[in-house]
Amino acid sequence: MNNDQPVVRLTDLTRTFEQGGVKIDVLRGVNLTIAPGEIVALLGPSGSGKSTMLQAVGLLEGGFGGKIEIAGVDASTLPTDGRTKLRREHLGFVYQFHHLLPDFTALENVVIPQLVAGRDRVEAEERAAEILGGLGLEHRLEHRPSQLSGGEQQRVAVGRALANRPHLVLADEPTGNLDEATSDKVLAEFLDLVRGEGSSALVATHNERLAARMDRVVRLKDGILA
Ligand SMILES: Nc1ncnc2c1ncn2[C@@H]1O[C@H](COP(=O)(O)OP(=O)(O)OP(=O)(O)O)[C@@H](O)[C@H]1O
Numbered sequence: 001m002n003n004d005q006p007v008v009r010l011t012d013l014t015r016t017f018e019q020g021g022v023k024i025d026v027l028r029g030v031n032l033t034i035a036p037g038e039i040v041a042l043l044g045p046s047g048s049g050k051s052t053m054l055q056a057v058g059l060l061e062g063g064f065g066g067k068i069e070i071a072g073v074d075a076s077t078l079p080t081d082g083r084t085k086l087r088r089e090h091l092g093f094v095y096q097f098h099h100l101l102p103d104f105t106a107l108e109n110v111v112i113p114q115l116v117a118g119r120d121r122v123e124a125e126e127r128a129a130e131i132l133g134g135l136g137l138e139h140r141l142e143h144r145p146s147q148l149s150g151g152e153q154q155r156v157a158v159g160r161a162l163a164n165r166p167h168l169v170l171a172d173e174p175t176g177n178l179d180e181a182t183s184d185k186v187l188a189e190f191l192d193l194v195r196g197e198g199s200s201a202l203v204a205t206h207n208e209r210l211a212a213r214m215d216r217v218v219r220l221k222d223g224i225l226a
Contacts, residue, residue, distance in 0.1 A: 007036055027064070028223030070090050071086075154175060174205075175190075176206075
C-alpha cells in the first residue's frame with residue numbers, strides 16, 4: 001500500500017432503510033478520510049448510524065450510495081469476491097461481543113484467521129503468542145473463551161483483529177460490554193497495539209472520555225459527520 005494515500009475515503013456515503021413502508025435516511029452524505037496510522041473515534045447517540053457506517057467501510061453489506069475507497073481502491077464498483085479480497089487484505093474487526101470460536105483456544109482463535117490468509121502454521125502460532133503475550137495473556141493461550149474473563153475474551157478478540165496486520169481496524173463499541181475500569185484498560189491496550197502496529201482505526205463509541213484518547217473525534221448527527 002502507498003503510505004501517502006488514505007486508508008479509507010468515504011465520499012457522499014448514503015444509506016436508506018425501509019421500516020414498515022417508511023423510509024429512514026440513516027446516512028445522508030457522509031464524508032471522511034482516514035490517514036495511515038490515524039485513530040478516529042466515531043461518536044454519536046444510539047441509532048445515529050455508527051454501526052451502519054462501520055458496515056459500509058467493512059464492505060460487509062451492500063445498499064450504500066456514494067463512494068467507499070479502501071487503500072485507494074473504489075470498493076463501490078467491485079464484485080463480491082473483489083470486496084472480500086480487499087477486506088481480507090486491509091481490514092480487521094472488533095465487535096462489542098467477542099464472537100470468538102468457542103471450541104478453540106485463545107491461541108487458535110488468533111491463529112485461524114492467519115491460516116485463512118495463507119500464513120504457515122508455525123509463523124501464525126508465533127505471531128499469535130507474541131500478540132497475546134503483549135496483551136498480558138501469556139498464561140491464557142490454551143484457555144477456551146468460556147474459561148476466560150470478559151476482559152480477557154475481548155483482549156483475544158483485539159489480538160485476532162490485528163493478527164493479519166490490517167491497515168485499518170474497525171471497532172464497534174469494542175469495550176462496551178465491560179465494566180468501566182476493565183474497559184479503560186482494554187481500550188488503552190487496544191490503542192497501544194494499533195499504534196505499535198502502525199495501523200489506523202475507526203472506533204464507534206458512545207463514550208466521550210474514551211473517544212478523547214484517540215487522535216481525532218468525528219460525530220455522526222442527522223446522517224452527516226460534524
Ligand atoms: N437492517 C436494517 N433495517 C432497517 N433499519 C435498520 C437496519 N439496520 C439499522 N437500521 C436503523 O438504522 C438506524 C441506525 O442504526 P445503527 O445500528 O447504525 O445505529 P448506531 O449509532 O450504531 O446505534 P447504537 O449506538 O445503538 O448501536 C436505526 O434507526 C436502526 O433502526
